[in-house]
Amino acid sequence: MSLEVSLGKSRFRNPLVLASGTFGYGLTYTHVIDRMGAFVTKGITVQERIGNPPPRIWDSRETVINSVGLENVGLKRFKEETLPLMDISTPLYVNLAGVDLDDFRVLIKSLRDEERVAGFELNLSCPNVKEGGAALGQSADRVGKVTSLARSLTTKPLWVKLTSNFCDVRWTSKAAADAGADALVLINTLNALVIDIKGRKPFLGAGSGGLSGPAIKPYVLYIVKEVSRQINIPVIASGGVTSGTDVVEYLLAGASLVQLGSINLVDPEAGLRILEELKRYFEQEGISSPAGIIGQLEER
Amino acid sequence: MKRHQATLLENRRLGLGLYSLQVEFEDLGDVEPGQFFEFLTGARFLRRAFSVADRDAMRLRFVLRVVGKGTAWLSQLAEGSKLNLAGPLGQGVAMPSLGPVMLLAGGIGAAPLLYLARRLSENGIQAYALLAAETKEELILTEEFGSLCRKVILATDDGSCGHKGLLTDILPALPVINDIQIFYACGPEPMFAALKRLDLGKPLYAFLESRMGCGTGLCMGCGVLGRDGRYHRVCTEGPVFNLEWIEL
Numbered sequence: 001m002s003l004e005v006s007l008g009k010s011r012f013r014n015p016l017v018l019a020s021g022t023f024g025y026g027l028t029y030t031h032v033i034d035r036m037g038a039f040v041t042k043g044i045t046v047q048e049r050i051g052n053p054p055p056r057i058w059d060s061r062e063t064v065i066n067s068v069g070l071e072n073v074g075l076k077r078f079k080e081e082t083l084p085l086m087d088i089s090t091p092l093y094v095n096l097a098g099v100d101l102d103d104f105r106v107l108i109k110s111l112r113d114e115e116r117v118a119g120f121e122l123n124l125s126c127p128n129v130k131e132g133g134a135a136l137g138q139s140a141d142r143v144g145k146v147t148s149l150a151r152s153l154t155t156k157p158l159w160v161k162l163t164s165n166f167c168d169v170r171w172t173s174k175a176a177a178d179a180g181a182d183a184l185v186l187i188n189t190l191n192a193l194v195i196d197i198k199g200r201k202p203f204l205g206a207g208s209g210g211l212s213g214p215a216i217k218p219y220v221l222y223i224v225k226e227v228s229r230q231i232n233i234p235v236i237a238s239g240g241v242t243s244g245t246d247v248v249e250y251l252l253a254g255a256s257l258v259q260l261g262s263i264n265l266v267d268p269e270a271g272l273r274i275l276e277e278l279k280r281y282f283e284q285e286g287i288s289s290p291a292g293i294i295g296q297l298e299e300r
Numbered sequence: 301m302k303r304h305q306a307t308l309l310e311n312r313r314l315g316l317g318l319y320s321l322q323v324e325f326e327d328l329g330d331v332e333p334g335q336f337f338e339f340l341t342g343a344r345f346l347r348r349a350f351s352v353a354d355r356d357a358m359r360l361r362f363v364l365r366v367v368g369k370g371t372a373w374l375s376q377l378a379e380g381s382k383l384n385l386a387g388p389l390g391q392g393v394a395m396p397s398l399g400p401v402m403l404l405a406g407g408i409g410a411a412p413l414l415y416l417a418r419r420l421s422e423n424g425i426q427a428y429a430l431l432a433a434e435t436k437e438e439l440i441l442t443e444e445f446g447s448l449c450r451k452v453i454l455a456t457d458d459g460s461c462g463h464k465g466l467l468t469d470i471l472p473a474l475p476v477i478n479d480i481q482i483f484y485a486c487g488p489e490p491m492f493a494a495l496k497r498l499d500l501g502k503p504l505y506a507f508l509e510s511r512m513g514c515g516t517g518l519c520m521g522c523g524v525l526g527r528d529g530r531y532h533r534v535c536t537e538g539p540v541f542n543l544e545w546i547e548l
Contacts, residue, residue, distance in 0.1 A: 028518070
């Protein structure tokens with residue numbers, strides 16, 4: 001039995017990926033990162049961003065709502081101060097959060113020759129910033145343009161992380177695939193509002209946030225199934241995984257890799273547990289590799 | 301991050317919405333004043349952070365105030381229940397080399413300062429405590445401070461116990477204030493802002509409370525604005541900061 005997954009020329013030791021924004025810059029808990037299939041950094045912008053004012057987090061039993069707002073050290077400090085400190089054996093994907101085409105050009109040109117960087121995840125989906133993010137990802141035309149530009153600048157794997165907020169993710173997925181993306185990441189957080197009725201105002205410092213966690217899993221499963229059947233590049237699922245069987249569900253629905261996000265905030269070592277659960281499931285069911293079940297969901 | 305399966309030995313109501321939890325660990329290393337543990341609850345997805353209020357061998361005491369469903373769940377937990385905890389997390393405070401020092405507590409802010417008072421007492425550092433709250437019902441741990449500090453001064457906003465007035469109204473008039481070498485404070489944000497305006501002329505370490513996501517520095521969900529214009533992680537860089545160094 002092997003958990004290895006191949007996406008084009010890229011090989012991953014298992015289908016688990018640590019999602020952007022839930023594992024910092026990869027400088028801590030490296031024993032977890034080293035066991036995963038891939039790691040995606042916090043979103044990096046051209047200029048440093050201090051992020052949104054607190055409070056930035058709210059949760060319920062099955063959700064997390066965040067409005068961190070892409071707080072990050074910026075490209076220069078990331079490249080000069082953070083990247084040299086990274087010491088992981090797992091493929092490192094840098095989440096790039098540009099505001100416009102020029103930003104993506106600067107980000108990719110600056111990082112494409114870094115040996116430590118295995119590939120890029122284009123963040124066309126952050127709901128917590130006024131420019132870039134979801135504003136780019138809601139239009140198939142803009143998704144196509146950013147992806148084409150990125151494709152023209154690098155031969156490294158390009159993942160495009162999309163949103164389903166106020167747009168049809170089937171069309172933006174097609175635009176990314178047609179423009180040369182290597183994989184689609186479905187999906188970023190859902191627009192969300194928390195209301196403080198006493199103050200009659202939004203609870204979160206930024207006014208609104210992005211919803212994640214187990215509550216969104218059935219919704220994302222559906223999107224992954226629909227898009228993976230219509231688009232012929234690999235889909236990477238991201239939505240509320242907390243267990244090994246959740247990963248199996250996403251593989252069946254059509255995902256080739258599966259990101260772990262909110263659960264990392266409950267336990268930074270959750271990835272290790274989920275990996276063991278996945279292994280056990282494969283052993284018990286006599287599944288020899290993820291390829292054997294990816295997209296194997298049967299019709300009713 | 302170390303996870304623990306610990307046992308809730310005692311869950312006692314202290315006052316208005318305030319509970320004291322005594323938790324027994326199977327394995328517990330050093331814990332510094334200011335450090336916190338994260339509690340998994342059955343009511344919320346993320347853990348809830350509580351600072352250590354006291355220690356007796358393998359037993360830690362935590363004090364919580366019910367503010368939402370996570371804290372309500374913990375307040376109703378039966379004695380003998382198992383708890384899923386992570387910690388200790390955050391940076392504790394270093395022991396000062398000389399005293400006297402003063403502990404300034406607003407409401408439930410008394411909790412982490414009690415453990416500091418215990419460690420100061422063990423290290424022979426003289427401490428004074430000024431404990432303030434809105435009402436008598438919210439003035440907690442006063443006896444415990446009494447056994448560890450040279451003097452405990454009480455104050456309530458409504459005058460129902462001790463001096464009448466805000467902590468920052470009473471503090472400047474205290475005769476002992478000129479001898480104090482270091483202040484340690486924990487309370488609501490307006491209290492820190494008022495302390496900043498008082499400009500006590502001596503270091504003041506602020507024990508901050510923050511709504512946290514992970515408690516481990518991964519999510520960037522908690523933040524305090526530093527003098528450098530950047531948000532800093534309360535969970536990993538704090539929760540104790542030099543008051544001079546943070547913007548309120």
